[in-house]
Amino acid sequence: MPISLAERITRRAISPRLATTIFFIGAKVKGFRFFRRCNSIFDPVKTKPVSRIIALVKKDLLLEWRQRHALFGILLYVFSTVFVINLMVKEPEENIWNAMFWVVQLFVCVNAVAKSFLQESRGRLLYYYSLVHPRYFIAAKLIYNVLLMMFMSVISLVCCILFLGNPIIHPLYFLGVVLLGGISLSLLFTMLAAIAAQASQNAALMAIMGFPLVMPILMLLSNISRGALTPVVQPGLPGMxxxxxxxxILVIALALILFPYLWKE
Structure with a gap:
């Protein structure tokens, strides 16, 4: 039966100095293999931009799964918010239900998307800066936050239906609008979080910049989703x-253009 390194040290078969040397050599070899694997993933010659973006998205998904307490905290926030609304207004009418749903969506998006840049340390961002182009990094953040917000949008919709009633007449249409709304809100707040991450007052800056920008999106989403709550066809839907x-598209273009200059700071 093979004897471990700790047992050999205990039996004085290997001196502590030799064991320390073996440990550091093994750590260097493992570290070299790790960094060689990372460099092979993000090597501009060996990999394509899509592969690097997918690798960054997988990294964010893995970090989110390892830090499940943050995700569970957002889910608890959704459940508690909808439950408090149920205690106050029971089952509201259609227009109030629609307005409350999008207000809940707004605060869920702020809590879910804002942490995507706040959890990244300066050293880790510098390491990413040496591996990938800033546009690939912000594109991966946009894709990841879109996926996260679509999942949270479905959870919010289920909670609102369970606690506040179901006034939806066209469920598939409303589900499509909810997913589109989650995409729009996540794109906007990802760009705002990227800008606010470079400042010291992150939360205040996001609130100041986000309020005038999110209002037209919320009004559009409210008007579009109103067609799913009434049997009458609402005019002007294609234009909205x-x-x-x-x-x-404008938010994506601004994020891809401005983020490389922000990341240089």
Whole structure:
């Protein structure tokens, strides 16, 4: 039966100095293999931009799974908020239900997306800066936050239906609007979180910049989703969808253009 390194040290078969040397050599070899694996993943010659973006998205998913307490905290926030609304207004009418749902979505998005940059330390960002282009990094953050917010949007919708009633007449249409709304809110607040992460007052800066920018998106989403709560076809829906899509494209373009300059700081 093979004897471990600790047992050999205990039996004085290996001196402590030799054991320390073996340990540091093993650590260096493992560290070299780790950094060689990372460099092979992000090597611009061996890998394509899509592969690097996918690797960064997988990294964010792995970190989110390891820090499950933050995700569970957001889920608890959703449940408690909807439950308090139920205690105050029971089952509201259609317009109030619609307005409350999007207000809940707003605060869920702030809590879910804002931490994507706040949890990254300066040293880790510097390490990412040496591996990938800033546009790939912000693109991965946008994709990850879109996936996270779509999941949280479905959870919020289920909670609102369970606690506040179900006034939805066209469920598939409303579900599509909810997913589109989650995408729009996550794109906007990802860009704002990237800007606020470079300042000392992160929360205050996000609130100041986010309020005038999020108001037109919330008004558009409220007007679009109102068509799922009434049997009458609402006029002007194609124009509102085009306007919402145009705002999303503008936010993505601004994030890809401005973030490389922000990251240099």
């Amino acid at each position: 969808f085009l306007l919402l899509g145009g705002m999303d």
